[in-house]
Amino acid sequence: MHSPITEWPKHEQPREKLRLYGAKALTDAELLAIFLRVGVKGKSAVSLAHDLLHQFGNLPRLMTCKPTEFIQVHGMGLSKWSQIQAAYELVKRSLEEQLGQESVFSSPSQVKEFLQAKIGALPHEVFLCLYLDSRLHLIECQELFRGSITQTAVYPREILKEALSRNASALIVAHNHPSGNPLPSEADQELTKILFKALQLVDIPLLDHCIVSGSGFFSFSDSGLMKIEPK
Structure with a gap:
């Protein structure tokens, strides 16, 4: 060698x-x-x-x-x-471009690969929004909030404003856990419910909330947690 x-x-x-x-x-x-x-x-x-x-x-x-x-x-x-x-x-740009050319559901692994490459290894927490068009092609991936190693302040009003400004037809949100554990906290679950219901008011479905770590990945949709019942 x-x-x-x-x-x-x-x-x-x-x-x-x-x-x-x-x-x-x-x-x-x-x-x-x-x-x-x-x-x-x-x-x-x-x-x-x-x-x-x-x-x-x-x-x-x-x-x-x-x-x-x-x-x-x-x-x-x-x-x-x-x-x-x-x-x-x-690599990151190639994965993002692929999401812009194909429906996010035609190859779900591409979303996972893109998010892991983009934010999986970051030492601080970030919150991303993936704005999708009517064909579920990626319009834009935006880093909307950035926080410390433990938490990010997320404002649903800002997410709605940005989604409407891009004429998005659907949304996927994602954030990373620098701790390495991709399982959602109670705060993550509560945020997902708030965003889901807020986006419903403007007829923009929240398709998924993904949590990424250096070696792990969690999807609310795959885990059946996107079936949120109205109170």
Whole structure:
């Protein structure tokens, strides 16, 4: 692993392995090494990639790390951090664009993948609104509120105003739990009821409330919690 990649057997070199067998055949470290491009004296790009994954624990934390944290790893600089950030942003934009071209119900996993990529690894809590048109295609994903590591102040009136201004026909809301536990709190359940009923008044259905963490995902709709009975 520490010898230059050019000295490895051809079929074991990350770029050649990707070409022969496809991206899924590569480990996280091998994929990361392709972006790093070169190693440093005594370490291949794959070895450096292993160092990064060890330092940050997993890919989501690596992708959302600050440049000051990244460059603390030997052999890493702002150029490599920028390359990884650019690749990560392309993934998020690609997933968001797909949601704009297809109904959110044609591939529910795309919503999950998009939300996990966008907010799953953030160290602070954010609240997103996904505004949908009459075909349930994404009009826009908006970060509407941002809070501390424990809570976000969410104002239903603002959500209604933003949804109406975009002529949204339906809505999905989402927020993250930096604690790592995606299960809804009592406050999350109460907020969902308030939003559901408020949006009903303007004939905009709330289709789902998703909670995302670094390694977990919870959907109110999938769990049957969107069947809210009027009082």
